[in-house]
Amino acid sequence: MRLPESQVAVLNAASATDEQTIAQLAEETDLKPETVTGAVFDLRDDGLVSVTETVEEDIELTDEGVEYADDGLPEVRLYRAALDVDDGESVPMGQVIGASSLGGPQVDIALSNFARKGYGRIDSGELAPDADADPDSDEEAAALAALVAGDEVTADVLDQLESRNLVVRHERTIRAVTLTDEGVTALMEGVEAAETVDRLTPEMLTSGEWEDVEFTEYNVEADAPGVRGGKKHILRQTADRVKDVLVGMGFAEMEGPHADADFWINDCLFMPQDHPARTHWDRFALDVPPMEDIPEDLIDRVRSAHLNGVGDDGDGYHSPWSEDFARAVALRGHTTSLSMRYLSGHEVGELEPPQRYFSVEKVYRNDTLDPTHLLEFYQIEGWVMAEDLSVRDLMGTFEEFYSHFGITDIQFKPHYNPYTEPSFELFGRHPETGELIEIGNSGMFREEVLSPLGVECDVMAWGLALERLLMLMYGFDDIRDVHGTMCDLDLLRETEVLK
Numbered sequence: 001m002r003l004p005e006s007q008v009a010v011l012n013a014a015s016a017t018d019e020q021t022i023a024q025l026a027e028e029t030d031l032k033p034e035t036v037t038g039a040v041f042d043l044r045d046d047g048l049v050s051v052t053e054t055v056e057e058d059i060e061l062t063d064e065g066v067e068y069a070d071d072g073l074p075e076v077r078l079y080r081a082a083l084d085v086d087d088g089e090s091v092p093m094g095q096v097i098g099a100s101s102l103g104g105p106q107v108d109i110a111l112s113n114f115a116r117k118g119y120g121r122i123d124s125g126e127l128a129p130d131a132d133a134d135p136d137s138d139e140e141a142a143a144l145a146a147l148v149a150g151d152e153v154t155a156d157v158l159d160q161l162e163s164r165n166l167v168v169r170h171e172r173t174i175r176a177v178t179l180t181d182e183g184v185t186a187l188m189e190g191v192e193a194a195e196t197v198d199r200l201t202p203e204m205l206t207s208g209e210w211e212d213v214e215f216t217e218y219n220v221e222a223d224a225p226g227v228r229g230g231k232k233h234i235l236r237q238t239a240d241r242v243k244d245v246l247v248g249m250g251f252a253e254m255e256g257p258h259a260d261a262d263f264w265i266n267d268c269l270f271m272p273q274d275h276p277a278r279t280h281w282d283r284f285a286l287d288v289p290p291m292e293d294i295p296e297d298l299i300d301r302v303r304s305a306h307l308n309g310v311g312d313d314g315d316g317y318h319s320p321w322s323e324d325f326a327r328a329v330a331l332r333g334h335t336t337s338l339s340m341r342y343l344s345g346h347e348v349g350e351l352e353p354p355q356r357y358f359s360v361e362k363v364y365r366n367d368t369l370d371p372t373h374l375l376e377f378y379q380i381e382g383w384v385m386a387e388d389l390s391v392r393d394l395m396g397t398f399e400e401f402y403s404h405f406g407i408t409d410i411q412f413k414p415h416y417n418p419y420t421e422p423s424f425e426l427f428g429r430h431p432e433t434g435e436l437i438e439i440g441n442s443g444m445f446r447e448e449v450l451s452p453l454g455v456e457c458d459v460m461a462w463g464l465a466l467e468r469l470l471m472l473m474y475g476f477d478d479i480r481d482v483h484g485t486m487c488d489l490d491l492l493r494e495t496e497v498l499k
């Protein structure tokens, strides 16, 4: 039998009784591992060898992990320093930190693990080490040492180390190769290397030799470095998908300014001017001239709703209402400003029911960045204007919308908004953590909102969080996995948004 040279080498090196890995065969044949892999696949396809694959996990200490393995965990060092400073009593934190020779971010790391791991209490600037704590039996320290020594550690402590970024895990496919009976027979009958070439050269072309050579077959299964081109961010891809779904449900898209007058962002929504959300704590005010282009008659009707309410038995806020305040420009904290612009007729003229509109756009809030909050995020805004709408219509719309994303267990909770009545929040269950997370807010616009806008029928409306939808779809639990410097590149590269 004639086979390509690399296959002959592998076949000779393989054994019918002992499994050999690609690495072992590469060593024995002096071929590159990828060449061996290619040869092995070809031999397997010809029935001459059999291959079993197992996935193994490689655990590697990060630089920080190596450092702690050498110098000790920061919390352990802090504990020992606390004992040194004072035998078991409570001591000022600054003094202990000074004595511990911990510096920079390690201080925070030490403090945050100190109490968690039972090394003592931290109380108004004092550290009280627990005399009974035993740093010598610190599980995490022991696990780091075991990993350095190449020993096994339990899954629990490994998870802990991974969550502290002290280790990273990689998966590796190990292929073990043995000769089949046919392989043994072929070897006994004699296997010779056929001349094969894996590339065409100019010389072969000019000499005409190319007509006679045997080409190595392509091995499309060989391990190869991944090629990564640019691609749309999964958030953007999901936004596009949301737009497709909503257009499919009969909605038209709204557009409008990111920086808008408070009038559209808040006043039209019957948000009292002294509402806490309207202070500089929550919004990003802009130092730009006030907005001129607001219909005067609408301003009059909104002012009157705030002062006196609407209808015969209406009631307003009876507190001052300032037009200057309403014209001031800020970054929108929700895209309900767009809904106000459209419902008022200011954007596309007066609208006759039924109507459906949506937007998938950015909003800005002066929140504190954490795993579920960003300062800028995307809202899926929407509303339906029609006669005789009910909360049942609203719920049904959400059920239909989310079902397009495979989410079928939405929960509803009564809520309060100054501009809707009734109102409710939407929750979805996180596929990994099992937690219920808030994914949106909604309701039926109240009379005080609709009447000044000149709308005479019902309007149901909502604002849903696009990033939260993504969390439910892809199971990550920190929004910073998809944004900013801490993002999870593998997640961003590998996640495919279904069309």
Ligand SMILES: N[C@@H](Cc1ccccc1)C(=O)O
Residues within 6 Å of the ligand: 333, 334, 335, 336, 417, 420, 441, 442, 443, 461, 462, 463, 464
């Ligand atoms: N503006 C609300 C969402 C909402 C829109 C319309 C009606 C009711 C609620 C928010 O940002 O949370």
